[in-house]
Amino acid sequence: MRKGHSDLSLVEEVSRRGNMRESCHLKKGPWTSAEDAILVDYVKKNGEGNWNAVQKHSGLSRCGKSCRLRWANHLRPDLKKGMFTPDEERRIVELHAKLGNKWARMAAELPGRTDNEIKNFWNTRIKRLQRAGLPIYPPDVCLQVNISQEEGYNVASFRNQDSFGSNLLQSDAFELPHVEFENLEHNQQYFFYSPELLSIPPKTIGPSHGYDGHMFTMACPPKHLQGSVSNYISMTNQLTDFACEETYDEPYKSSSPYDSDFSTNDPSSFGIPPGTDALLSSNFSPTEPLSGPMNMELPSYQYSDYQRDSWVNPSVPLPLVESVDSLIQSPPMKRAKSDIFTLQNSGLLEAVLYESQKLKSSKDDSCQQSSTLMLDDVTDFPLKDCKSEFEAHCDSNSPSADSAASALSEHTTVSGSSSDELQFVESILGCNDGNETPNQMDIPQLDDFLGPGQFGHINGRVREKPIVTDVIAALLGEDTCCGH
């Protein structure tokens, strides 16, 4: 978009170069056509590689890195210019669903496209989707990935990642316990991809959109709603109230365009492929519903057999999308006031809390049937096994792990009141009494996902490891201390 770059004449450029060499500084900033010409000429004569030599031999006052980047991203003859075609967009989405933020790998699958290009495309697209509260992945991509995963998954490959390239879905395994929600299907079907929604004219849609009827036919929420937490919460009230009253045999119909928009703002996990992890979808937290910096790495998508064995009722087919966040948007058949409170104010943390609370109350509640949790499975959840699974298989470089950690840190930092949240956790769990420390021995620490020394900063912010782990500990402690 930087169209106004002035192209210096060769003379001017040479002059500038001379001056810069005198001052021993490598030039930064936008490349001029003269520099491009020099670089192209050099590569023609000497081939790619050895980029530091470019500066030495061609007189370009650019560091090797810069030269390489310029060549790779702009000067390479095989580059495809122009906007992504719908097919390419589609491919990117699919690849991202599989690979996460592996831009270079994605670029390798898209001839003529660069990682930078794809990354930019994705990031701006994510922004748009986040604003619109729309899903990252269209349902068919979810399905596709799901199917791929179903077909390709096996324990052996999980434990022995020999052929990463041949089955991307097997790699970067990172597991989060997932909970099954029958309502999710309803949500997907009715809330999100309702014809009403799709018929909303795309107001501020970016360049070409390859997913008509999917994510790219998006409706930007009215501006006055964007970034307005109070509005959001207020509308959440309405929605949850509505949800409590409605039977979900009926498609959700919004009565106003804003409602319709709002249904898309529901911070759900729609469109996020299973295994993309609840933590990720929790980027759509109502605590920061529509704006703010996000670390939107969307990881690869996988389960482990362990998970299946432990969590999935064999008699019930896997839902298309599984996410803790689905709690937030899952229309409960019966929801207590406290639930609504949680929903209104929650992000990931509260979502998990909500689930934990729900678990707890479900035991005492004769209305268990309304819960979509598979309590038998959940209560059998072996924490230690889980931890060992984490430790055994979590690749600190895995997109999933990274993403999860990002999401975690994002949540704790964005929400800005982690200590409050912790208190909140404790007060809700009620099993801590403010004195007991949850059993952290059984709880995977964030370092387990990230690897040591990776706690530094995310987006310039210090990760709040102790808080995150404490909260998670509190949550898991709930499971352990309540009689499992």
Added chain:
DNA sequence: AATCCTATCAACCGCAATACG
């Protein structure tokens, strides 16, 4: 017309992996 806001793009930075001596 001025200002603000957002999207987009290009480039930089830091880190990790790999190659090389």
Added chain:
DNA sequence: GCGTATTGCGGTTGATAGGAT
């Protein structure tokens, strides 16, 4: 095996254009 250089990757930033107010 070790240190250094090079390359590759992903995240982030800054500049700009263009639309909205």
